[in-house]
Amino acid sequence: MIRPLELLIGLRYTRAKRRNHFISFISATSMIGVILGVWALITVMSIMNGFHKDLRERILFVVSHVTISGDDGKLADWEEVSARVQGNAEVAAQSPFILGQGMLTKGNEVTGALIRGILPEKEKDVSEVLDHVVEGNAAALRPGDFGIILGDTLARILGVRLGDKVTVVAPKGKVTPAGLLPRMKRFTVVGLFRIDMHEYDSGIALVHIDDAARLLDMDGEVSGVRLRLHDVDRAPMVGRQIDQDLEQRYYIRDWTREHANFFRALEIEKRVVFIVLTLIIAVAAFNIVSTLVMIVTDKQPDVAILRTLGMSPGSVMKVFMVQGTVIGFVGTVVGALLGVLTALNVQTIIPAIERLFNTELFPVSVYVITDFPAELRWPDVTWVVVISLALSFLATLYPAWRASRVQPADALRYD
Numbered sequence: 001m002i003r004p005l006e007l008l009i010g011l012r013y014t015r016a017k018r019r020n021h022f023i024s025f026i027s028a029t030s031m032i033g034v035i036l037g038v039w040a041l042i043t044v045m046s047i048m049n050g051f052h053k054d055l056r057e058r059i060l061f062v063v064s065h066v067t068i069s070g071d072d073g074k075l076a077d078w079e080e081v082s083a084r085v086q087g088n089a090e091v092a093a094q095s096p097f098i099l100g101q102g103m104l105t106k107g108n109e110v111t112g113a114l115i116r117g118i119l120p121e122k123e124k125d126v127s128e129v130l131d132h133v134v135e136g137n138a139a140a141l142r143p144g145d146f147g148i149i150l151g152d153t154l155a156r157i158l159g160v161r162l163g164d165k166v167t168v169v170a171p172k173g174k175v176t177p178a179g180l181l182p183r184m185k186r187f188t189v190v191g192l193f194r195i196d197m198h199e200y201d202s203g204i205a206l207v208h209i210d211d212a213a214r215l216l217d218m219d220g221e222v223s224g225v226r227l228r229l230h231d232v233d234r235a236p237m238v239g240r241q242i243d244q245d246l247e248q249r250y251y252i253r254d255w256t257r258e259h260a261n262f263f264r265a266l267e268i269e270k271r272v273v274f275i276v277l278t279l280i281i282a283v284a285a286f287n288i289v290s291t292l293v294m295i296v297t298d299k300q301p302d303v304a305i306l307r308t309l310g311m312s313p314g315s316v317m318k319v320f321m322v323q324g325t326v327i328g329f330v331g332t333v334v335g336a337l338l339g340v341l342t343a344l345n346v347q348t349i350i351p352a353i354e355r356l357f358n359t360e361l362f363p364v365s366v367y368v369i370t371d372f373p374a375e376l377r378w379p380d381v382t383w384v385v386v387i388s389l390a391l392s393f394l395a396t397l398y399p400a401w402r403a404s405r406v407q408p409a410d411a412l413r414y415d
Contacts, residue, residue: 026287026290026291026294027291027295027327029287030284030285030287030288030291030327030331031327031330031331032284032331033280033281033283033284033285033287033331034281034284034285034327034328034331034332034335034388034392035331035334035335035338036280036284036335037277037278037280037281037283037284037335037388038281038331038332038335038336038338038339038384038385038388039335039336039338039339039342040277040280040339041274041277041278041280041281041339041384042335042336042339042340042342042343042376042380042381042384043339043342043343043346043374044273044277045270045273045274045377045380045384046339046343046346046374046375046376046377046380047343047346047373047374048266048269048270048273049374049375049376049377049380050346050373050374050375051266051373052263052266052270053373053375054373055197055266056263058195058196058197058200059197059255059259060127060128060232060255061127061128061129061132061195061197061200062127062129062195062200062204063127063255063258063259064126064127064226064227064228064255065126065227065228065229065232065235065238065254065255066226066227066229066235066238066239066242066252066253066254066255067224067225067226067227067252067253067254067258068081068085068224068225068227068242068246068250068251068252069223069224069225069250069251070224070250070251071250071251073223074218074221074222074223075096075221075222075223075224075225075250076220076221078096078221078222078224078225081225081246081250082094082096082225084245084246085225085227085242085245085246088238088241088242088245090229090230090231090234090238090241091227091228091229091230091238092125092228092229092230093122093125093126093227093228094122094125094126094225094226094227094228095118095119095122095123095125095126095225095226096119096122096209096222096224096225096226097116097117097118097123097209097222097223097224097225097226098115098116098117098209098212098213098216098218098222098223099114099115099116099117099223099224100114100115100117100170100171100212100215100216100223101113101114101115101171102114102115102168102169102170102171102205102215103168103169104150104154104158104166104167104168104169104205105158105166105167105169106158106159106160106164106165106166106167107159109157109158109159111154111157111158112203113150113154113203113204113205114203114204114205115168115170115205115207115212115215115216116204116205116206116207116212117207117208117209117210117211117212117213117216117222117223118141118206118207118208118209119208119209120138120139120141120208123138123206124138125228126226126227126228127226127228129193129195129200129204129206130193130206132193132194132195133149133191133192133193134152134192134193134194135152135162135191135192136149136162136189136190136191136192137190137191138191140190140191141190141191141206141207141208142208143208143209143210143211144210144211145188145208145211146185146186146187146188146207146211147187147188147189147190147191147207147208147211148166148168148187148188148189148190148205148206148207149189149190149191149192149193149205149206149207150166150189150191150192150193150205150206151192151193151194151195151200151201151202151203151204151205152192152193152194152201153194153198153201153202154201154202154203154204154205155189155192157202160189161189162189162190162191162192163188163189164188164189165186165187165188165189166186166187166189167184167185167186167187168184168185168186168187168205168207168215169183169184170183170184170215170216170217172216172217183215183216183217185211185214185215187207187211191206193206209222227242232255235254235255235256236254236256236257238254239252239253239254239257240252278387281384281387281388281391282391284331285328285388285391285392285394285395286391286395287395288324288327288328288392288395288396289395289396289398289399291324291327292320292323292324292395292396292399292400293398293399293402295320295323295399296320296399296400296402296403296406299403300406303316303403303406304406304407306319307406313404313405314404316400316403316404316406317400317401317403317404318400319400319403320396320399320400320403321393321396321397321400323396324392324393324395324396324399324400325389325392325393325396327392328388328389328391328392328393328395328396329389329392331388331392332385332388332389332392335388336381336384336385339381339384340376340381343374343376344374344376346374347373347374
């Protein structure tokens, strides 16, 4: 337990002007190091939290919570499957779909894309992609009209606008008297959507399910049934339950399995970044060791006088522990405040820096999403503060112990 006298002397040593300016410089450097480490760690952790949350939301705009399909990628009895699944209380909505790959061409421009056949009136119940149509109207997807809705990035790649024609070439050909010819059909662009996620905006095209069936030669069949659940976090459990209800005759996958490696990589990256940035705090905290060692050397006559006046070695140790802890405490508090302020305003700070230096710090094609999210989580802030304070405290133990070992006679011999 630190008594008022030890606390008073420790704080006085912290505030006092030292004869050795180099010691003052090292002390200030230690404090600045702690500030920068805590600041960086809170900011980066908040950005990674926001990135993870925003990425999950954008993926769920397009990806279904649970998907039922056949082992060969086709589902002929989808209406029977849909009727059996309808009785599950966890299922909020469902919709059949057809999925295939194709090439889209317009003039000299050619690019690949996923062709998804949907029922517009049901698709709105299982995904939010049609809620992000920025031009045109999803109602224009009518069977037999061969309309198509493109991601806005995909439309820019092809150089098309609303009303333009694009040719869709399916990989599966058709046999004719003239030989094997590719399946192709001209579609009219009736809408553009934007998810603000490069992978989807540049790689997905939506058509009516009947038109997709004709293009991909899937008359009477679909690729599967997409399900939307009341609770997206229960998708793995509900998927296993549906698999048992359907007697394990179909291939069931949920959104966590479709992107399992991706989200696992994000979690691993978050842990690695936490460890690396914690090492910055550790370096700054243990810089306090060198600061206190020099202070102890500088204050040996003072320590000898205190010991002569009756102060115990334990009390001397506590004096220097107070001094080192104050350095760590001030650095931690200031760093935490800067980190919290930065995390709360990062979406304003990053665009301002990009405008100032006329550059794009995080290119869309590399970092997947177009904006820069951040989510401040107070448990993360608490962990950072606790770790920083603990490291700062540990850094004071050895120098403080050295101070407590000073012998008054030896320290005052030449003074």
